[in-house]
Amino acid sequence: MVHSVAWESLPGSTGKFNPHGHLQHAAGLYILMQVEAGVCCPLSMTYSGYPILHRYLLCTSQQLTNSFPLERILSRKYDKRCLPANMKTGLTIGMALTEKQGGSDVQTNTTKAYCDNAQEKRYILIGHKWFCSAPMSDGFLVLAQIQYDDNMNQSSSYSKPSCFFVPRWLPNGQRNPFYIQRLKDKLGNRSNASSEIEFNNTQAWLLGKEHNGVKVIIDMINGTRLDSAISSAALMRQALVQATWHARHRKAFGRLLIEQPLMKQVLIDLLLESEAATTLVMYLATLYDMTYNNMYSNNTGEKQELARIASALAKFWICKRTPETTYEALECLGGAGFIEESIMPRIYREAPINSIWEGSGNVICLDILRSMKRSPESLQAYISFMHETKGSNKHLDNALENVEKHLLKKNLPSDMFERHARTLATQLALCLQAGLLVRHLPQTVSDAFCSSRLGPNRGSIFGDLPMDIDTDTLLKRLPF
Helix, strand or coil: CCHHHHHHCCCCCCCCCCCHHHHHHHHHHHHHCCCHHHHHHHHHHHHHHHHHHHHHHHCHHHHHHHHHHHHHCCCCCCCCCCCCCHHHHCCCEEEECCCCCCCCCHEEEEEEEEEEECCCCCCEEEEEEEEEECCCCEEEEEEEEEEEECCHHHHHHHHHEEEEECCCCCCCEEECCCCEEEEECCCCCCCCCEEEEEEEEEEEEEEECCCCCCHHHHHHHHHHHHHHHHHHHHHHHHHHHHHHHHHHEEEECCCCHHCCCCHHHHHHHHHHHHHHHHHHHHHHHHHHHHHHCCCCCCCHHHHHHHHHHHHHHHHHHHHHHHHHHHHHHHHHHHHHCCCCCCHHHHHHCCCCCCHHHHCCCHHHHHHHHHHHHHCCHHHHHHHHHHHHHCCCCCCHHHHHHHHHHCCCCCCHHHHHHHHHHHHHHHHHHHHHHHHHHHHHHHHHHHHHHHHHHCCCCCCCCCCCCCCCCCCHHHHCCEEE
């Protein structure tokens, strides 16, 4: 359900996606990731890969589309058998972009693609991928460089990679060469298989135009970035639940921990972080509904521009805050939180991965700068959205004014702009979270968040809250 609900048609309609599908996807993933975060990657790639294949695969070989029925990607039955796609009840999608020499710099990819049948858009791939998640999937989106007879004389524009679809099984029922070199021994996220793979005469079908691979795959990356933020918000929530449960039942120095003033401060601070993250990812999912599923006909373009910058901000900030949040929650349990019998060590090991997956912090910040430069409408959509909250909180007003006056100065040198990209992304993300809390949550919550994150007396560690926080009211919002 989590991977498919966004793309399922409404009962009795043809071709119309569920108008609340992405929000339902976000809610389902948020709950599931608190139980088992290792399945996020294959679920997310299947969810994000479907619209790419739906748009481009039908333009390739009829034989391929007959052998890989796209509707089975939306099946709610997981079929783990290694069989041709048309013999399975459900299909999953993987992705293989990263190579040793480039990482996020996919322009430096060296995997080669040789045209085998121009009419069917079929190519032969030769190369290595350093990171392929969910290698058990039934099909993969892959970036590779198309080769020509006169490749040495091609212009630099032809060094841009193209996007291909690599099925596990070929249309004739034979296995497609796909060699798993090894599984990664990772810090965390160990229940999710990640591998190094080798393509050797592997058949692949071109999706979209030649040398346009990044543009083709960007919608998939936007989807997986959304899921990274959702998964991180879910880890925050589960960490808060564990810390609160412990505090409500553990006695120390004659009192329950939850009754002790300093512990109250820490738990309230964790609560504010969790609620701000959850509110942002759920709002972002509604933007995806408005943009991709056209839930509303008005201002679709403006919502799309806002979604473009908001998704990057959510991916950057929420994923960055998760390791710190989960650690603080772990510390609430004391030594018990450091023992493997507790759930906390696994949550803590899981916490950093989403900040790395689909673009690390620096990559996301540079993407935000590029988005603002190439599409000024996205920044204008953000500013317009934030101005609607003007006058609701003095700390938010001051923070937004500071961003516009100092960090978004038009005459700021490009190297200075890039140097302060993290500062800009952080402030834009905090203002966005604050603006959403002002709109959707009780004033006690939004005031506390604005004061503790944007106010002059904000602290630098969890539990260092300003004096004006309404502790008693916020305590009632803690779990249990």
